[in-house]
Amino acid sequence: MNKRVTFDGKLLPYLLVAPQIAVTLAFFIWPSGQMLWQSVILEDAFGGNSRFVGFAHFAKLFGDAGYWDSVRLTMFFSFMVALGGLAISLLLATMADRIVRGATPYKAFLVWPYAVAPAVAGVLFGFIFNPAVGIAAWFLNKGIGYEFNYVINGNQALALVTIAACWNQISYNFLFFLAGLQLIPRSLIEAAAIDGAGVGRRFWTIIFPLLAPTAFFLLVVNIIYAFFGTFGVVDAMTKGGPAKATEIMVFKVYNDGFRGQDFGGSAAQSAILMLVVVALTVVQFRWIERRIQY
Amino acid sequence: MVENRPFLVFFSHLVVLLGIVIIAFPLWMTFVASTHDQVTMLRAPVPLWPGEHMLDNYRTVLLEGFGTGAARTPLYVSLLNSLAMALGVCVGKIAISIVAAYAIVYFRFPLRMTFFWMIFVTLMLPVEVRIVPTYQVVASLSMLDSYGGLIVPLIASATATFLFRQFFLSVPDELTEAARIDGAGPLRFFKDILLPMSRTSIAALFVIQFIYGWNQYLWPLLITTKEGFYTVVMTLSRQVNTVDAAPHWNWIMAMAMLAMLPPVLIVVFMQRLFVRGLVETEK
Numbered sequence: 248m249n250k251r252v253t254f255d256g257k258l259l260p261y262l263l264v265a266p267q268i269a270v271t272l273a274f275f276i277w278p279s280g281q282m283l284w285q286s287v288i289l290e291d292a293f294g295g296n297s298r299f300v301g302f303a304h305f306a307k308l309f310g311d312a313g314y315w316d317s318v319r320l321t322m323f324f325s326f327m328v329a330l331g332g333l334a335i336s337l338l339l340a341t342m343a344d345r346i347v348r349g350a351t352p353y354k355a356f357l358v359w360p361y362a363v364a365p366a367v368a369g370v371l372f373g374f375i376f377n378p379a380v381g382i383a384a385w386f387l388n389k390g391i392g393y394e395f396n397y398v399i400n401g402n403q404a405l406a407l408v409t410i411a412a413c414w415n416q417i418s419y420n421f422l423f424f425l426a427g428l429q430l431i432p433r434s435l436i437e438a439a440a441i442d443g444a445g446v447g448r449r450f451w452t453i454i455f456p457l458l459a460p461t462a463f464f465l466l467v468v469n470i471i472y473a474f475f476g477t478f479g480v481v482d483a484m485t486k487g488g489p490a491k492a493t494e495i496m497v498f499k500v501y502n503d504g505f506r507g508q509d510f511g512g513s514a515a516q517s518a519i520l521m522l523v524v525v526a527l528t529v530v531q532f533r534w535i536e537r538r539i540q541y
Numbered sequence: 542m543v544e545n546r547p548f549l550v551f552f553s554h555l556v557v558l559l560g561i562v563i564i565a566f567p568l569w570m571t572f573v574a575s576t577h578d579q580v581t582m583l584r585a586p587v588p589l590w591p592g593e594h595m596l597d598n599y600r601t602v603l604l605e606g607f608g609t610g611a612a613r614t615p616l617y618v619s620l621l622n623s624l625a626m627a628l629g630v631c632v633g634k635i636a637i638s639i640v641a642a643y644a645i646v647y648f649r650f651p652l653r654m655t656f657f658w659m660i661f662v663t664l665m666l667p668v669e670v671r672i673v674p675t676y677q678v679v680a681s682l683s684m685l686d687s688y689g690g691l692i693v694p695l696i697a698s699a700t701a702t703f704l705f706r707q708f709f710l711s712v713p714d715e716l717t718e719a720a721r722i723d724g725a726g727p728l729r730f731f732k733d734i735l736l737p738m739s740r741t742s743i744a745a746l747f748v749i750q751f752i753y754g755w756n757q758y759l760w761p762l763l764i765t766t767k768e769g770f771y772t773v774v775m776t777l778s779r780q781v782n783t784v785d786a787a788p789h790w791n792w793i794m795a796m797a798m799l800a801m802l803p804p805v806l807i808v809v810f811m812q813r814l815f816v817r818g819l820v821e822t823e824k
Contacts, residue, residue, distance in 0.1 A: 250646055250647060250709075250710070250714060250717070251714050252714045252717040252718050252721070253647055253648055253649050254647050254648055254721075254726075254727040254730070255648075256648055256650075256727055257650075259644075259648070259727060259728075260644040260648035260650045260653070261644075261650065263640040263641060263643055263644035263648075264640075264641045264644045264645065264656050266636075266637040266640070266641070267637045267638065267640075267641035267660060267697060267702065268641075268656055268659060268660075270637065270693060270694070270696055270697040271659055271660060271662075271663055271697045272659075273678060273682075273694075274675060274678060274679075274693070274694035274697065275662070275663045275666045275671075275697060276659065276662070276663075276666075277674075277678060278671040278674035278675040278677070278678050279666050279670075279671050279674070281671075281674035281677070281678075282670070282671045282673070282674045285673070285674065335560070338556065338560075339556070339557060339560045342552075342553040342554075342556040342557045342560075343553075343557050345549065345550065345553040346550060346553050346554055346557070353557050353561065354812065355809050355812060356561045356564075356565065357557075357560070357561060357564065358808055358809070358812060358815070358816075359568075359805045359808055359809055360564060361752070361808060362752050362756075362801070362804035362805045362807065362808040363756075363801050363804070363805065364755070364756035364757075364758060364774045364800065364801075364804075365756070365758065366756075366758040366774050366775075366777070366778050367756075367774055367777060367797055367800050367801055368567075369778075370777055370778065370781050370793075370797050371567040371568070371570075371571055371797060372567060373781065374567075374570065374571065374574065374781075374790065374793075374794065374797075375566070375567055375570050379583075379585065380582060380583060380584075380585050380587050380790060381585075381587075382570060382586055382587055382589070385585045385586045385587075386586075389586075414564065414567070417564065419819070422816060422819060422820075423820075426820065446549065475667050475669045475670075478669060478758065478759050479756075479758040479759065479774070479778075482758070482759075482762070482778065483758075483777075483778040483781060483782070486782070497669045500669070500670070500672055501669075501672055501759070504672055504673040505672055505673060505676070505763065510673055513672070513673055514673065514674070517670045517671060517672070517673075518670075520669065520670045521665065521666070521670045521671075524665045524666070524667060524670060525665045528664055528665050
């Protein structure tokens with residue numbers, strides 16, 4: 248943690264941390280304090296007057312069925328994004344790991360979706376599933392006779408947002424799974440093979456348990472991504488619609504606060520989301536600490 | 542390879558190839574759409590093979606723009622904005638993080654740990670949870686619709702600071718001692734020894750942060766209202782959501798291609814640095 252050899256300096260260290268601390272204070276800590284403050288006061292619509300209202304904004308929020316819909320939706324959505332993304336990338340990583348020689352050129356074709364902005368991913372999937380011209384929508388409607396129109400069907404919109412979010416996150420998961428797989432000693436797997444364990448048995452009794460820490464880490468990262476990183480997907484593809492079917496919590500904060508000008512309600516929602524990030528970050532760091540102790 | 546089972550190897554190749562094809566399908570359709578004319582792209586099913594209007598479409602989008610009124614800004618403006626923002630965020634983040642990490646590792650001063658925790662806490666305060674108040678701060682500093690407003694609020698970074706801190710802690714103390722014996726002061730040591738040693742970390746971070754900066758969406762959406770400051774991702778999203786009787790899918794998809802191209806090329810061609818940066822920032 249600490250260096251044995253250090254430099255002396257009275258003013259210099261402060262000058263060195265000053266820019267970082269200034270930006271942190273001005274754009275992170277101060278606004279967050281403001282946010283917490285706004286969540287307990289009521290501001291006059293015409294500015295100026297504001298009075299302390301305690302937990303009134305929270306009480307109103309918790310009494311609002313629409314908010315609980317958004318909470319449930321966000322839980323379900325992030326669960327599906329994490330599960331789908333992890334399952335697909337684990338499959339791809341296990342297969343790529345089997346073909347070590349060819350894995351490197353394959354890797355280039357699997358990592359690029361990471362570089363696509365969530366909002367652009369939303370545009371891409373919105374286009375190929377567009378009810379009028381999208382090739383995938385056309386296939387579903389005309390090809391197999393499944394009526395598909397995500398613009399009016401809420402469940403289909405949610406499914407589409409989930410697919411786009413998973414797609415966006417696959418390369419990240421893939422890289423970490425592949426790295427995890429390549430750290431597993433070959434001798435373990437060979438020993439199991441000599442003892443007569445088949446491919447499936449080896450995967451479930453050796454590879455999968457050894458990969459569990461990686462999977463857990465990725466689970467947390469994916470949940471954080473689904474909660475906060477998917478704003479662009481939703482905004483570019485569905486704008487929270489149809490009929491709020493894809494209004495995840497982050498989108499609701501933006502919509503109520505920035506568009507609806509309901510600062511108090513939006514700030515209360517932000518405060519709750521902040522608790523979520525704090526909890527997830529703590530879990531993530533606890534995990535890292537444990538890994539170091541191995 | 543544990544055992545020789547050709548079928549399994551074949552099967553593995555098959556699954557990976559299938560995965561690649563499915564993952565690349567949206568990209569292919571986007572590319573194809575950007576090479577046809579508008580009429581072709583309004584008839585379902587749309588073609589699966591590229592057409593002949595590629596150069597035309599890209600030229601129109603890049604140099605002329607489309608849409609009505611202010612929306613008709615040529616895309617090169619947005620591309621330059623995105624580039625400025627991505628580079629600004631990259632350079633700013635790396636610069637302020639490396640010096641902050643240097644101070645925290647190589648000096649003992651009052652409030653050192655306070656600063657460290659203040660930087661750590663930023664991890665828990667993503668812009669998504671402080672949308673309105675951050676907007677108000679930027680507005681009160683009159684930084685709306687400016688490059689400063691796009692860049693500065695995003696350059697504080699706990700991950701970059703931690704990365705450099707981790708790296709500095711692994712630098713042997715003997716090096717510092719030797720430098721001190723030779724009479725090098727703290728700034729000299731930083732410039733001549735630490736900075737050159739951090740080259741790879743800086744490069745890896747640069748790749749990750751460039752993608753991060755280029756792909757920003759919510760932040761520019763909040764603080765820009767003038768087309769002259771829109772980033773390319775924003776412009777694209779706005780064009781898609783413009784209600785139009787006959788949407789110009791060919792142009793929109795050409796825009797999408799141009800919005801994706803720079804970060805995708807960087808990831809593909811700097812794969813090694815990219816993977817390194819990804820893994821290191823998670824430590």
